[in-house]
Amino acid sequence: MAEEKNGIGTGFITEVDRYLYNNGKHYEIYEKLGAHKKNYKGEDGMYFAVWAPHAKQIGVVGDFNGWNPEKNPMTRLADSGIWEAFVPGLSIGALYKYAITSESGKILFKADPYAFEAEYRPQTASVTADLSSYVWNDASWMEKRKKQDPTDGPVSIYEVHLGSWKRKNREEKDGFYTYVEAAHELGDYVAGMGYTHVELLGIAEHPYDGSWGYQVTGYFAPTSRYGTPQEFMYFIDYLHQKGIGVILDWVPAHFPKDAHGLSDFDGQACYEYADPRKGEHPDWGTKVFDYGKYEVDNFLIANALYWVEKFHVDGLRVDAVASMLYLDYGRGNGEWVPNQNGGNENLEAIEFFRHLNSVIKKRGNGAIIIAEESTAWPKVTEEPENGGLGFTFKWNMGWMHDFLEYMKLDPYFRKYNHHKMTFGLTYFTSENYILVLSHDEVVHLKCSMIEKMPGLLEDKFANLKVGYTFMLGHPGKKLLFMGQDFGQFHEWDENTSLDWYLAEEPLGMELKNYVRDLLHLYKKYPALYEKDYDWEGFSWVNANDSERSIFSFIRHSSNGRNSLLFVLNFTPVERSDYRVGVPKKGTYSLVLDESQGLYHTGKKPPSYSAQAMKWDEKEYSIAFSLPAYGVRVFSF
Known part of the structure; x- marks a missing residue:
């Protein structure tokens, strides 16, 4: 032509x-x-x-x-x-x-x-591919999604790398499960455990397995490692029919220099900034998108909508947001270019986020956008018209760091670090947070969750139980990486399957069943999610029992019914007659403990009548035995 x-x-x-x-x-x-x-x-x-x-x-x-x-x-x-x-x-x-x-x-x-x-x-x-041939069967899910406000609903995310969740013992396609095979096994597992969402690492096409999908060359192509685009549609469709939402990790921050990719696409800087001080990440060896070009912004925003609307994806978790917001991210003096005001903020990236999140919200399809933002950048989840970036949720990296530092301590030293567990409750309303224990925390010699725990084997599992219960009770949505719910021992390796046999051994099975009970408790009691970002949704009973490393607090429901009292012991010392203040006279029914797990329907739980004895600055109190690493969750 x-x-x-x-x-x-x-x-x-x-x-x-x-x-x-x-x-x-x-x-x-x-x-x-x-x-x-x-x-x-x-x-x-x-x-x-x-x-x-x-x-x-x-x-x-x-x-x-x-x-x-x-x-x-x-x-x-x-x-x-x-x-x-x-x-x-x-x-x-x-x-x-x-x-x-x-x-x-x-x-x-x-x-x-x-x-x-x-x-x-x-x-x-x-x-060449045709996406129009797939017939969806999730109309009721999609209609329901449009009407929901995710900030006051339950969100418990199971983070998954499909290539290493499970593998088959065969050479064909590296032993990967196909999208269809994974849909059934993963969907059934997640639904049975009680998670509300799956978050997938690395679905957009990428050349190198070791990048985990964070160096993308095919932004509109589901990776062929696991099958065709239609088969990926089936995966999402099946999970929707099981009542499970699907979130994808999405990477608008950077892209690799592979010869067939976006780098110098037409012989010059096309998708990236031309100036290497803005256009390259020195730490990662990748290119940075030029958010000042309309066509580049259009490519990324259309890509986000493509996954949400063509593939019915329920949300996108945006990777490396901080690297986009700061011009000096990973760069030393003289290696970056200030903005027009002389500052280090990338004004074009800020505008890109506001545009992206505004468009997705205006489409009215109920999709959520999550920021993995590792700094104290303000108003990440505030509306753009109020000076915010417009994200639905933000990963709470500060909570994660403090929580893990505390949990790794020998219990004797926890009393000196009590503040690490209470500090997150001073700022939990500042953003719409998700509490995360993600893949990043179980790689690169950081140890798996179970191996982070102190003590002998039984102590490790007991620590993890009480730690996960604290996470469940803490305001904010939840995310847990695969394998950490049954006590995976070795660090995550993208080249090998999880050690599923551990989930069938006594301690692993007990932990898995306990996490399952936590997740079902979470979905059962609105007090655990409907006021996640409201000061009225949480109150301390005793935040200062540092000497015994015991935390007690209440999650309040909006109607005052079925509120939950948490009492958690982070030491191996039993407290045979522990007394805790309660807000009112009445009966406090035990709904979960560390040995029974969730008290299911049909089994009458122990209950305690509040006594008119002042304790913890409250007029009433109850007393009970609190075992080593004990968990007591009461409804009232």
Whole structure:
């Protein structure tokens, strides 16, 4: 095709499309750019379109033309940086790339940034695909999602790396479970345990397993490691029918320098900042997206909407938000460029987040956006019109750090570090927090959760029980990485399966059943989630019993019914007649302890009548035996 001066081309990309895209507001641009099955001048084939503003010439190449850049040249649409071509006779399942001739004359073979499917690694071609054939069966889930406010509902997330959750003993495709196989086993496990959501690491296509999916080359392609895009749709559909939401890790912060990826896409800085002081992460060896370009912002925002709307994903957890917000992130003096005001804030990234979160909220589909933001940046979950970034939730990294530092201590020294467990309760209303014990905490010689715990084997499991109970009672939504709910011993390794046999051994099974009971308790009692970010939802009974390392507090329900009293002993010392103040006269029924777990329907739980004895600055109190590492949760 010759260059179209009037910008009409095949007519598939209109002048309105180009205007919206070049101004960062074409939220369905993935329906136009990329590879799409079309009929042109009476012939069926594939239509290709790509943004490459600095290219001298582009050809679509693949098996169908012997990878010859001259066989299927593309036409540049005027004033847009977009190139297009139609290849007659080509259908679904074809391998292809773009052969991009740069201004210097060098030919670059690039995968399609908007491809819906990618070749199985280590091969790097894009694959033509059609997403319209899948028939969804989750209409009731999607309708319910639109009406829910996730901030006052239960959110307990099971964080999963599909490639290492379970593996099969065979060589085919590295022994990975397919999306379909994983849907059934993972869906059944998560539903049985009582989690509300699954969060998946590394689903967008990536070349290197060791990146865990955080260095993406195919932003619109579910990784072919586990199957096809339609099979991934089935995975999400099945989990929805089991009552489980699906969250994806999403990486708009950076991308790798692989030759077939986005780096110097058309021979120059295209998706990244041109100045390496802004455009490269020195610590990670990756490129930084240029949030000052409308087309780049459009690529990312449309990508977020693509997962939410095309794949029915319930939320995105945005990785490495701090690296986007700070121009000096990971950089020393002289290695970064201040903003127009002389500060270190990336004003373009701030505007990008506000745009992204505003658009997703206005679409009204109920999707959540979670920030993994590791600093004290203010108003991360505040609305943009109030000066915030507009995220639904933020990972509480400060709580995680303090909690783990406390739990790793020998119990004798915990009394000197009591504040590590109470400090999080001074700021829990400042953001919509998620309490996280994520994959990052069980790799790189940090030890698994069970191996962080002090003492002999039985002590380790007892510590973890009381620690998880504290996490459950603390305001904020919850996230736990796979394997930590049954006491996985070795650190997470993306190349091997979890040690599932441990879940069948006595201590592992006991811990798994206890975590299951915690999760079911969480969903049963609204006091544990409906006022997560309200001072009225939490009150201390005794925050100062540091000498005995005992914490007692109340989670209040909105209607005053079925509030919960937590009493937690973080030492191996039994307190045979422990007394705790209670807010009112009445009966306090034990609903969970460290040995029984959850007192299920049909088994009458022990109950205690409040006595008119002042304790903990309260008019009434109850007394009971509190064992070593004891847990007592009462409803009243």
